[in-house]
Amino acid sequence: MHAVAIVAAAGSGSRLGADLPKALVPLAGRPLVCWAVEGLLAGGVAEVVVVVPAAQRAEFEAVLPPEVTVVDGGATRTASVRAGLAAAGSAATAVLVHDAARPLTPPGAVARVLGALGAGALAVVPVLPVVDTTVLVDDDGLVVDAVPRAPLRRVQTPQGFDRATLEAAYDALEPDAELTDDAAVVRRAGVAVTTVPGDERSAKVTVPHDLALAELTLTLGETTT
Template sequence: MHAAAIVAAAGSGSRLGADLPKALVPLAGRPLVCRAVDALLDGGVAEVVVVVPPAQRAEFEAALPAGVVVVDGGATRTASVRAGLAAVGPAATAVLVHDAARPLTPPAVIARVLDALAAGAPAVVPVLPVVDTTVLVDADGLVTDTVPRAPLRRVQTPQGFDRATLEAAYAGLEADAELTDDAAVVRRAGVPVATVAGDDLCAKVTVAHDLTLAELVLRAGDAREPVW
């Protein structure tokens, strides 16, 4: 199996309080996107396409290692993944879609996704159990019910797909549709989505607090006992 990865890196850094794209924000001296790409390559991906804000394309090309393909993103995440999918090389039979904002994702998670695809799953996502009590609230903010936690999972990335399956799902997706992740795209097309174990280190960097926690993890030098 020849696997390619698309890294979604076109988001702004506004919620981080940064004046540059979030994927270029440094974590312990290296941009988030570079750490995400390294993990994908270490986990067994053969090629990487990074989808970036067009105005900062030169900065991404300067930061990323040789061999990584850089393409302009669209106005939405769905449009950006479409652009990345169009740039994947012809040899790829599997495609992973990953968030640049998950810089500490262990290569073992990526390997688990690839193993599930190699075993025949058309689509697979890494997940973690929901550990907090989860409730439903009404329009006034009052709790109306408690949701059973046992069947609930938190979905992470990279999400993996048989290439033909993902391409067909995107081809059939309405032009103005904007879904939260790529598993939702294939599920809309009727494709079953398998799961593998995720990892707390796959946590997404969204606000400044997340970046501080990620720096603490790296400073501690312990990749199996995250502090968040």
């Protein structure tokens, strides 16, 4: 199996208090996107396509390895993934879609997604259990019901797909549709999505507190498996 990873890296860094794309915000002296790409390659992908804001393409090309393909993203995440798919090499039979904002995803998590694809799954997402009590509230903010936690999961990336299946699902998607992730795209096409265990270290960096936790994780040396 030849796998390509598409890294969505076009998000703004405004909630991090940065005046540059989030993926270029430094973590321990290196941009978030560099950590993300490194983890994907260590986990077993053969090639990486990074989808970036067109205005900052040169900045991304300056920090990424030369073997990484950098392409301009679209106005939405869905459009950006379409651009990544179009740039993927013809040899790729599997596609992983990953968020650059999850820089410390361990190689082992990547390998679990690839393993499920290799075993025949058409779509795979890494998940974690929901540990907090979860409730429904009304328009006034009053609790109206508690949601059972046992069947709930938090979905992470990288999400993995048989390439032909993902491309067909995107071809069938309405041009103006904007879904929250790629698993939703294939589910809309009627494809079953398999789950594998995720990893707490795959946490998304969104606000300064998240970046501080990622720095602490690196300090403790907990990113290698």
